[in-house]
Amino acid sequence: xxxxxxxFGKTVEVSGEGMVLTKTSGGNYSRHAAAKELLSSGxxxxxxxxxxxxxxNNNRDMFVGVAAPGCDVEKGDHHDKGKAWYLxxxxxxxxxxxxxxxxxxxxxxxxxxxxxxxxxLDCNDGSLRFYKNxxxxxxxFPPGTIPMPVVRAVELKCNxxxxxxFPQVELPQGDLAMGG
Numbered sequence: 129x130x131x132x133x134x135x136f137g138k139t140v141e142v143s144g145e146g147m148v149l150t151k152t153s154g155g156n157y158s159r160h161a162a163a164k165e166l167l168s169s170g171x172x173x174x175x176x177x178x179x180x181x182x183x184x185n186n187n188r189d190m191f192v193g194v195a196a197p198g199c200d201v202e203k204g205d206h207h208d209k210g211k212a213w214y215l216x217x218x219x220x221x222x223x224x225x226x227x228x229x230x231x232x233x234x235x236x237x238x239x240x241x242x243x244x245x246x247x248x249l250d251c252n253d254g255s256l257r258f259y260k261n262x263x264x265x266x267x268x269f270p271p272g273t274i275p276m277p278v279v280r281a282v283e284l285k286c287n288x289x290x291x292x293x294f295p296q297v298e299l300p301q302g303d304l305a306m307g308g
Contacts, residue, residue: 132146137161161281165279168251172248174246178291190282194280238260246299
């Protein structure tokens with residue numbers, strides 16, 4: 129069976145053979161969830177589809193990326209602690225390590241329900257590249273940025289937010305210097 133969401137807290141539920149993750153309760157606080165497979169060598173590509181926004185206002189503010197194994201699932205903002213490297217769907221910026229971007233003017237307009245956030249992690253050089261619906265997107269974490277091992281990870285913020293994991297997809301290699 130392919131990798132699935134494996135670590136999540138009490139305000140989150142998993143369905144669809146472990147591929148669908150939904151924040152069900154707990155207020156508007158980020159909650160961490162991670163997939164089981166430990167990624168430490170080779171190149172891995174996967175996608176996370178924004179399946180649903182928040183129940184109350186369709187908010188799609190969430191983090192998608194990788195994290196160090198063992199992050200607290202009842203908490204969020206692990207990128208502030210040097211334990212996660214994410215693309216934030218709210219502003220299209222990356223967060224983690226020494227990188228912390230300012231909010232962009234078009235908040236909430238970068239990703240809508242149905243969009244897929246693609247990720248291509250090169251464990252051999254410690255880089256992470258992002259895609260939007262199969263096309264290179266935005267800033268990247270350059271080689272040497274991501275310490276191994278890591279796991280696939282997301283942080284959902286609002287009740288009703290739902291993502292679906294597609295753990296094995298083909299994404300173009302692209303040029304890390306290229307924006308989206």
